[in-house]
Amino acid sequence: MGIHLYALDDHDRLVFEGGNPAADVLLGVDHRAYVGKTIEEAFPPLVATEVPARYRAAAEQGERWSTEQIEYEDDQVKGAFEVHAFQTAPRRMAALFLDISERKRMEARLRQSEKMEAIGQLAGGIAHDFNNQLTGIMGYAELLASSATDPALRDYAAKVLRLASRSAQLTNQLLTFARKGSYRFVAVDLHAILSEVVELLQTTMGDRVHIACDLQAAPSTTRGDPTVLQSAFLNLGINACDAMPDGGNLFLETSVVDLKGEQADGLLLRQTSGRFVLVRMSDTGIGMDAQTRKHIFEPFFTTKAPGRGTGMGLAAVYGAVRLHQGAIGVDSAVGEGTSFRLYLPCVDTSVKPEPRRPAASAAKRALRILLVDDDLTVRDVSRQMIESLGHEVLCCESGTQAVAEYAERWREIDLAIVDLVMPGMDGRETFDALRNINPAIVALLATGYGIHGEAHDVVRDGMCGLLEKPFSMEELASKLASAMRVVPRRRDP
Secondary structure (H helix, E strand, O other): OEEEEEEEOOOOOEEEEEEOHHHHHHHOOOHHHOOOOEHHHHOHHHOOOOHHHHHHHHHHHOOOEEEEEEEEEOOEEEEEEEEEEEEEEOOEEEEEEEEOHHHHHHHHHHHHHHHHHHHHHHHHHHHHHHHHHHHHHHHHHHHHHHHOOOHHHHHHHHHHHHHHHHHHHHHHHHHHHOOOOOOOOEEEEHHHHHHHHHHHHHHHHOOOEEEEEEEOOOOOEEEEOHHHHHHHHHHHHHHHHHOOOOOEEEEEEEEEEEEOHHHOOOOEOOOOOEEEEEEEEEEOOOOOOHHHHHHOOOOOOOOOOOOOOOOOHHHHHHHHHHHOOOEEEEEEOOOOOEEEEEEEEOOOOOOOOOOOOOOOOOOOOOOEEEEEOOOHHHHHHHHHHHHHOOOEEEEEOOHHHHHHHHHHHHHHOOEEEEEOOOOOOOHHHHHHHHHHHOOOOOEEEEEOOOOOHHHHHHHHOOOOEEEEOOOOHHHHHHHHHHHHOOOOOOOOO
8 A cells, every 4th residue: 555645834835745665666656756845746747636636635624535546548447546635633644545457457347348248138139030030031032932933033032032141141240249159169270260261361352462471379279160260360351451441461470378367458358367379460551549449349330431341240250259268359559550369268289170960861751840939920931931841830829839739739740840039938948848748759949049058958958959040941951851860750540
């Protein structure tokens, strides 16, 4: 705890009388150089603040005063003190101050984390609802394309399908930001992914942007979803190239670093200390000011002209890093370019990538399917898609209705498709109730969130697979074919 002592002289000037060694350490000055000077002479930066008046009131009138003095640099807490002023004797006072810089930095990081978590919850909800709508749009477009005899109508349907697919990619970025997408974690060589990203960027940018690499990380392996990681690096690369409209240089570097608790300043999302692969991507572009840097990871925030960007690229990068329990930092100044630092947990190179699973073949026999979804559009288009694949469908708009129907007809139903998010009885509760009726039930979980959290738990606890919205006819057929492998052959009376 630092202590400074002041006294009022015969001219009512507040004069510095001394301090303790702790104060010298905290402020980085030798208090002896200021003894005998007025507070304004000793500490000129305080002149424009309320501190001199508060100290004088404490010495003259015995008024106690407590405050926090916080200094910012580039929107980050540079230093912070908790100050307490009180009278020690007539016309004398003391100022006690504690360094609370680290506490304030932690509070700032917590507020940022809570804000991003809240935005993530909102983004995930938007993506879920939008995926329900896209399920209808894509499904009806496929049905129209398959049934229309007019070539123009088929062409229109194909265009609708392509546009809906692009929209689905946007919702996938939202889900990545919210960590609610579908992911498959395997051993990933980051150097291999970065090489692919560089090749894609060079093909797109040509000679306008020169790309240089210095990939030194050894090992360069993390555990994660290769598609999500590649997309994150590609988003960073595209942003960097957009920041250099007249051309420039893009540098990619990797190394292995050990992060400790005291290195948290300037980093977002770091979970624990440990060993990380650092991927640094730097450009010579226009750079960003502090206000822009404050918002760059928020969904739909963009500095690009209308129609030039969705504002989801860096939000998806943030989500990808959070998903992989890493950290991210950014250094930038207007006119001086930007450097992003991604820290991803380093794993031993003995971890081998998991083999790809062969695609399921098409269904060979008709099924009787119980479809449970509270969204009318999803129910209708799913029913028509399933029937077009040669199956029978019984539709229910709630878990309660599904349980009642299944209790009467479970012996003639081969498969249930149950939506995860429903009012009243949700997907988990519905599945548990159906399984109480028939412990051997075969069911798929349908969700617009992807395989995360609760969806992962429900599938793990007995469902045979996940049907992600929006889904195509081909994806639906593949899921039904996979489920059919465990559906016992029905013996109709």
